[in-house]
Amino acid sequence: MTYLLVSFVPLLLFVNTIFRTMDDYFVEERKKELLSQANIISGKISSSDYMYDVTKQFKLDEEIRKISEEGNLRILVMDSTGVVIKDSGYQDEGKTYLLPEIIEALDNKDVAKKQPNGNLYAAVSIVDKNSKRIGVVFISALITDVTNTILEIKDKVYLLFVAIAIVVAMIMFFMAQLFTEPLKKMLAVIVKMSEGHLEQRVEVTGRRHNEITDLAIACNNMADKLEKVETIRQQFVSNVSHELKTPLSSIKVLSESILLQEDVPKEMYIEFLHDINSEVDRMSVIISDLLTLVKLDQKEIPLTFVETDIANLVRDIIKRLTPLAAAKNIDIEYEQIKDVFADVDTVKITLAISNLVDNAVKYTPEGGSVKITLDADHQNAFISVSDTGIGIPDEEIGKIFDRFYRVDKTRDRETGGTGLGLSITHSTVLMHNGSIKVNSKEKEGTTFLVRIPLHQNT
Ligand code: ADP
Numbered sequence: 001m002t003y004l005l006v007s008f009v010p011l012l013l014f015v016n017t018i019f020r021t022m023d024d025y026f027v028e029e030r031k032k033e034l035l036s037q038a039n040i041i042s043g044k045i046s047s048s049d050y051m052y053d054v055t056k057q058f059k060l061d062e063e064i065r066k067i068s069e070e071g072n073l074r075i076l077v078m079d080s081t082g083v084v085i086k087d088s089g090y091q092d093e094g095k096t097y098l099l100p101e102i103i104e105a106l107d108n109k110d111v112a113k114k115q116p117n118g119n120l121y122a123a124v125s126i127v128d129k130n131s132k133r134i135g136v137v138f139i140s141a142l143i144t145d146v147t148n149t150i151l152e153i154k155d156k157v158y159l160l161f162v163a164i165a166i167v168v169a170m171i172m173f174f175m176a177q178l179f180t181e182p183l184k185k186m187l188a189v190i191v192k193m194s195e196g197h198l199e200q201r202v203e204v205t206g207r208r209h210n211e212i213t214d215l216a217i218a219c220n221n222m223a224d225k226l227e228k229v230e231t232i233r234q235q236f237v238s239n240v241s242h243e244l245k246t247p248l249s250s251i252k253v254l255s256e257s258i259l260l261q262e263d264v265p266k267e268m269y270i271e272f273l274h275d276i277n278s279e280v281d282r283m284s285v286i287i288s289d290l291l292t293l294v295k296l297d298q299k300e301i302p303l304t305f306v307e308t309d310i311a312n313l314v315r316d317i318i319k320r321l322t323p324l325a326a327a328k329n330i331d332i333e334y335e336q337i338k339d340v341f342a343d344v345d346t347v348k349i350t351l352a353i354s355n356l357v358d359n360a361v362k363y364t365p366e367g368g369s370v371k372i373t374l375d376a377d378h379q380n381a382f383i384s385v386s387d388t389g390i391g392i393p394d395e396e397i398g399k400i401f402d403r404f405y406r407v408d409k410t411r412d413r414e415t416g417g418t419g420l421g422l423s424i425t426h427s428t429v430l431m432h433n434g435s436i437k438v439n440s441k442e443k444e445g446t447t448f449l450v451r452i453p454l455h456q457n458t
Contacts (some may be wrong), residue, residue, distance in 0.1 A: 001169075003172060004165065004168060004169055004172060007168075008161070008165055009170075011161075012161065015157060015161070018271075019153075019157075022150055022152050023098075023147060025136065026143075026146045026147075026150070027114055027120070027146075030141065030143055030146065031112035031113075031114075031120060031122065032112075034073070034112055034120060034139050034141055035112050036112055037067060037071070037073070037122075037139060038075075038110070038122050038124035038137040038138075038139050039078075039110070039124050039137075040125070041060075041063075041064060041075065041124075041137045042124045042125065042126045042127075042137045044060055044063070045060065045077065045126050045133075045135070045137065046126055046127055046128060046129075048060060048174040050077075051102055052340050054074060057086070062108065063140075064077070064088055065088055068088035071141065072141070072142065072272070073088070073137050073139050073140065073141045073333050074087070074088055074089050074139070074140045074141075075087075075088040075137065075138070076088070076092065076137075076138040076139075076140075077126075077135060077136075077137055077138075078097060078102065078135050078136045078138060079134065079135045079267060080106060080107075080133055080135055080136075081096065082096045082097050082098045082102055082103075082136075083095070083096050083097075083160060084096070084097055085135070091154075097138070099121065099138075101113055101121045101122075101138070101429065102123050102136050102138060104123065105123035105124055105125045105136045105138070105344050106125060106133055106136055106214055107125075108125050108127075108133060108400070109125075110122075110123070110124045111123050111286055113176075114143070116141035118142065118143060118144050118147065118230070119140050119141065119142055119143070119270070119304055120141045120143045121138070121139070121140055122138070122139045122141075122144075123136050123137070123138045123139075124137050124231075124280070125137075125311065175234060175397055175431060179212065182205070182212045184215060184217065185202065186202050186215065186219055188202070189201065189202045189219070189223075190219065193223060193226070198226050198227045198230055199227065200223065201220050201223060202216040202219050202220055202223075203216070204217060204220070205432065207392040212423075218273040224235040228414065231391070236403055236404075239403065239404040240290065240404075243286055243404060243418070243419075244286065244287075247279040247280070247282050247283045247286075248279075248283070250275070250276075250279045251276050251279050251280070254272045254275050254276050254279075255272075255276065255356065257272070258272050282418075285418055286418045286420070289418050289420035289421070289424065290420065292351070292415055292420075292424055292425055293403065293424055293427065294419060295349075296424065296428065296431065297427065299431075301385035303345040303348060303362060303431055303432070304345055305344060305345060305456045306343065306344070306345070306346060307341050307342070307343055308340075308341065308342060308344050308346050308349075309340075310339055310340040310341065310342055310344070310374060310381055311336050311339065311340060311374055313344075313346065313349065313350055313353070314336075314353065314372060314374055314383065315334070316350070317350060317353055317354050317357055318332050318334055318372065320354070321354070321357050321358060321361060324360045324361055324370045325370065325455060328361065328364070328365075328366045328367075328368075329366050329367050330361055330364055330366070330367070330368050330369060331369045331370070331371060332357070332361075332369075332370045332371075333369060333370070333371040333372070334371075334372050334373075334374075335371065335372070335373045335374070336374045337373065337374065337375040337376075338374070338375055338376045340374055340375075340376040340381045340454075341454070342376075342381045342453070342454045342455075343453075343454065343455055343456040344432060344452060345428075345431075345432070348428045348431075349428065349432065349452070351424065351425075352424065352425040352428040352429060352450075353385070353419040353425075353450070355373065355422065355424060355425045356385040356425060356448045356450070357370065357385055357416075358421065359421060359422070360386070360389065360446070360448075361387075362417065363387065363390050363446070364387045364388055364389030364390070364445075365389065365390070368387065368388040368389055368445075369387070369388050370378075370385070370386070370387045370388075371384075371385075371386045371387075372384070372385050372386075373386075376454065378454075379453060379454060380434070380451045380452060380454060381451070381452045381453075381454055382449060382450070383447045383449075383450045383452070383453055384446070384447055384448065384450070385448045385450075386445060386446070386447040386448075387445050387446055388444070388445040389445055389446060390442070390443060390444040391439040391440045391441050391444050391445055391446055392438070392442070392446055393407065393442050394442075397438055397440060400422050400438070401422050401423055401426040401436075403419065403420055403423045404418070404419040404420065404421065405419050406419040425450075429450055429451075429452065432452050432453070432456070433453050433456065434450060434451045434452035434453060435450075435451045436448060436449070436450050436451075437449045437451075
């Protein structure tokens with residue numbers, strides 16, 4: 001309706017103005033025409049002795065009658081007192097006419113005026129040889145023919161307008177339906193989604209892409225993402241519960257077996273308490289890893305980027321993990337190709353790289369080796385951690401960064417892994433706007449390549 005009003009109202013005003021101008025133009029033209037006819041007659045009267053000599057009138061009367069008939073005009077000739085000498089309609093001869101136009105004409109001013117009744121009056125004075133005003137030629141003409149024609153055209157145009165407006169309104173209504181219907185459907189789906197029905201999808205109709213189908217597709221993609229996030233969340237909660245339940249069950253079994261036995265020897269107490277203690281340690285590790293991850297996720301503690309000598313940082317990590325590697329007779333080799341200084345959050349990056357080196361040691365059998373290489377180009381630092389360990393099966397590589405994901409569940413309980421280390425590393429590297437890649441071959445070894453931008457635009 002708004003579009004219709006905005007487009008039609010100005011057009012209507014415009015057309016109206018055109019008609020008014022046309023009307024004025026025709027009236028003005030007609031006035032000029034009547035004045036010139038009145039002037040011609042007035043001229044002829046002046047040059048003849050019409051006013052004074054009745055015998056001379058006959059010839060001119062004939063001419064006046066002709067003009068009057070041809071133009072459908074009423075022509076009156078009056079003397080200077082307003083008495084009608086000649087009336088082409090014959091009815092008013094001898095009467096006195098003192099219309100304002102006639103008085104003005106006697107004042108020697110030619111006038112033509114449109115009357116409220118739709119007639120046009122033109123009055124022109126008759127002047128004798130001595131420039132004396134001796135009378136007036138008065139013409140009355142109906143101009144309704146012209147105005148009627150204009151009115152007729154106007155009516156037709158307005159009728160056409162209404163017809164067009166109805167058609168346009170119908171098309172617009174149809175178009176609006178076409179646009180609002182899918183939007184209404186989408187809205188209904190979104191409302192349902194917000195109530196928790198994440199499986200809802202918007203129906204994408206029509207093969208051609210337009211804003212509406214794009215919006216529907218985007219809406220569905222968002223729903224997919226939401227559903228995925230919800231699944232991951234549920235999985236995460238169930239994983240956490242499961243991971244914590246296992247050590248708790250062990251503790252329960254261990255403590256019960258002591259409690260239910262009588263005369264338990266001291267050695268058994270110590271052994272069981274030792275086991276309980278290590279289960280509690282395991283729970284602590286899981287919880288502290290989880291807290292680290294949650295903090296990283298929530299960006300609770302913003303990273304503080306400091307320009308750091310990465311070689312130093314890596315050397316410290318190696319120093320700390322060497323005893324662990326030495327215990328398994330694993331050699332940690334370090335190669336630094338370039339000096340690298342990068343903007344990093346030292347604590348978090350240390351933890352991230354430590355996880356990789358720790359894993360390399362953990363998943364490499366005795367006598368193997370781990371190699372760490374540090375390199376850089378003009379934009380990024382590259383840290384690679386390779387081992388000659390057990391490797392990761394191809395089909396598992398995509399999942400190792402998932403929380404609690406462990407390739408070999410039983411083995412990891414022995415190695416003490418929580419399945420959270422790589423998630424922490426991955427999140428940290430992403431928060432440094434870097435990336436992490438894995439290359440691995442089962443039974444041959446694994447290489448993790450971390451890329452971190454040298455400069456953070458914070
Ligand atoms: P975890 O605490 O179990 O080590 P991570 O998140 O650090 O958990 O690693 C996830 C899984 O990825 C590990 O359980 C292991 O199966 C696999 N993995 C990680 N690093 C290596 C590696 N260097 N060699 C072989 N497997 C690895």
